Amino acid sequence: xxxxxxxxxxxxxxxxxxxxxxxxxxxxxxxxxxxxxxxxxxxxxxxxxxxxxxxxxxxxxxxxxxxxxxxxxxxxxxxxxxxxxxxxxxxxxxxxxxxxxxxxxxxxxxxxxxxxxxxxxxxxxxxxxxxxxxxxxxxxxxxxxxxxxxxxxxxxxxxxxxxxxxxxxxxxxxxxxxxxxxxxxxxxxxxxxxxxxxxxxxxxxxxxxxxxxxxxxxxxxxxxxxxxxxxxxxxxxxxxxxxxxxxxxxxxxxxxxxxxxxxxxxxxxxxxxxxxxxxxxxxxxxxxxxxx
Numbered sequence: 001x002x003x004x005x006x007x008x009x010x011x012x013x014x015x016x017x018x019x020x021x022x023x024x025x026x027x028x029x030x031x032x033x034x035x036x037x038x039x040x041x042x043x044x045x046x047x048x049x050x051x052x053x054x055x056x057x058x059x060x061x062x063x064x065x066x067x068x069x070x071x072x073x074x075x076x077x078x079x080x081x082x083x084x085x086x087x088x089x090x091x092x093x094x095x096x097x098x099x100x101x102x103x104x105x106x107x108x109x110x111x112x113x114x115x116x117x118x119x120x121x122x123x124x125x126x127x128x129x130x131x132x133x134x135x136x137x138x139x140x141x142x143x144x145x146x147x148x149x150x151x152x153x154x155x156x157x158x159x160x161x162x163x164x165x166x167x168x169x170x171x172x173x174x175x176x177x178x179x180x181x182x183x184x185x186x187x188x189x190x191x192x193x194x195x196x197x198x199x200x201x202x203x204x205x206x207x208x209x210x211x212x213x214x215x216x217x218x219x220x221x222x223x224x225x226x227x228x229x230x231x232x233x234x235x236x237x238x239x240x241x242x243x244x245x246x247x248x249x250x251x252x253x254x255x256x257x258x259x260x261x262x263x264x265x266x267x268x269x270x271x272x273x274x275x276x277x278x279x280x281x282x283x284x285x286x287x288x289x290x291x292x
Contacts (some may be wrong), residue, residue, distance in 0.1 A: 001071040002048040004029075004055065005041045005281050007273040009063035010151075019058075026058060027051045028123030029259055039280035055209050063272040067281045069252065074283045076252055077229055079160045082190070082238030083171035083178055086115075087153045087185055087257050088277075092177045093127050095142050100134055116261040118132025118239030120213040124172060124193065125206065136197050137177045146273075147177065149185055152275030157186040158290040160235075161281055166227055170219045172211055173181055191219050217245035236276060238262070254278060 004027060008014040015037050021058045024031045028051065029042040044051060052068055059066060082090045095097035095104035106127050113123040157167045169190040194207040216238075224230055236243070236250035239258045247253035247266050255266030258277070263269050270277045279289065 002044050003069050003071045003074065003283070004044055004048060004052060005034075005039065005067045005069070006040045006055075006059070006066070006159070007067065007270070007277040007280050008037065009272040010038055010274055010276070012063055014064055015040055020172070022058060026054045029046045030210050034280050035286040038286070040285065041280070059076075064272050065270050065277060067268045067270075067277075069268065069281060073122040073232065073251065074281075075163065075165075076160075076233055076235040077165050077280060078220075078224055078227065078234040079157065079165055079167040079278075080154075080170050080216070080223070080234060080246060081168075081187075082216070082234045082240065082243050084170050084173055085239045086243075087150055087169060088181055089148050089150050090146060092129075092142070092147065092173050093124075096131055096134060096138065097127070097144050099138050099142075100131065101115075102130055106130055106253075108233070112257045114240035116244075117257075120172060120242045121210055122237075124210070125279055128195070128206055131202045133259055136200045136201045136202065143177065147181065149181070150275055152273075152277070153185045155289050155291075156275040156278055158289065159284060161186060161188065162290040163284075163288075166223065168219065168223055169209060170216050170217070170246075172213075172240075176223055191215070213242045214245055216243060217249055220246045222251060235278060235282070237275075240265050252281070 002144050020040050022032050027042045027044050029044045032041045081087050091110050094107045097103045097112040112118045167187045169178050169187045171178050171192040173192050175192045176197050178190035178192040193211050196203045196205040196207050232251035234250045235252040236246040237254040238254045241261050253267050255269045
């Protein structure tokens with residue numbers, strides 16, 4: 001069987017009773033309401049392509065995400081998330097560059113990298129080199145003033161932990177950010193690159209080994225192996241090209257507000273929901289959410 005989950009922009013709550021009833025008729029399935037006006041799920045036959053196409057046309061331009069997933073093993077036991085523009089609302093390296101007055105230059109490289117136009121390892125090295133000389137205390141200032149959790153981030157991590165899942169933040173960014181962000185959101189562990197700092201300033205280099213484009217997939221394999229689980233037990237979410245290997249490998253791969261290249265390959269794409277959409281897709285009703 002297959003589950004079709006509809007998730008609305010939480011600020012708009014577009015899943016009216018009339019629209020849910022219309023979707024139920026199109027899918028020939030009974031609706032399970034996960035959150036009034038916000039999320040609803042339907043269990044349909046194995047081949048849902050035809051009714052889902054009708055449903056997509058029905059939804060049209062409304063700010064509603066449509067996710068199609070297998071009904072078996074919906075709730076995952078491992079959560080791996082990208083950090084920048086996924087668990088937090090910004091790109092940390094762009095914020096660091098802003099303090100040096102070179103945000104536009106670095107952000108342009110970041111955008112091309114996330115779209116898969118540039119080699120990730122070369123790109124991160126080049127951008128870090130541009131940060132040479134920045135004072136170390138700038139990191140703490142950014143964490144306090146600019147780094148904000150994405151809506152739903154804390155609820156996502158804490159709910160999955162409350163239901164027995166292991167959670168990890170995995171980033172091509174820097175440990176000086178992933179550590180505090182993981183603590184804020186409630187992740188069990190974090191993995192990222194280590195900035196080299198000497199005499200209180202960034203040197204423009206990273207401490208080896210570099211977490212390259214395949215590092216997230218290796219982290220997925222390491223964590224699931226450590227826990228005696230498989231890739232099918234994992235939910236992986238991210239927005240950039242370096243997230244594609246883990247998204248493809250996971251039992252549930254999600255492109256969260258993704259760049260175009262990620263949207264092309266991710267089995268599930270969330271554009272309008274916040275991060276609690278990842279809970280709804282697994283069948284969690286809002287009443288089962290942990291306090292955020």
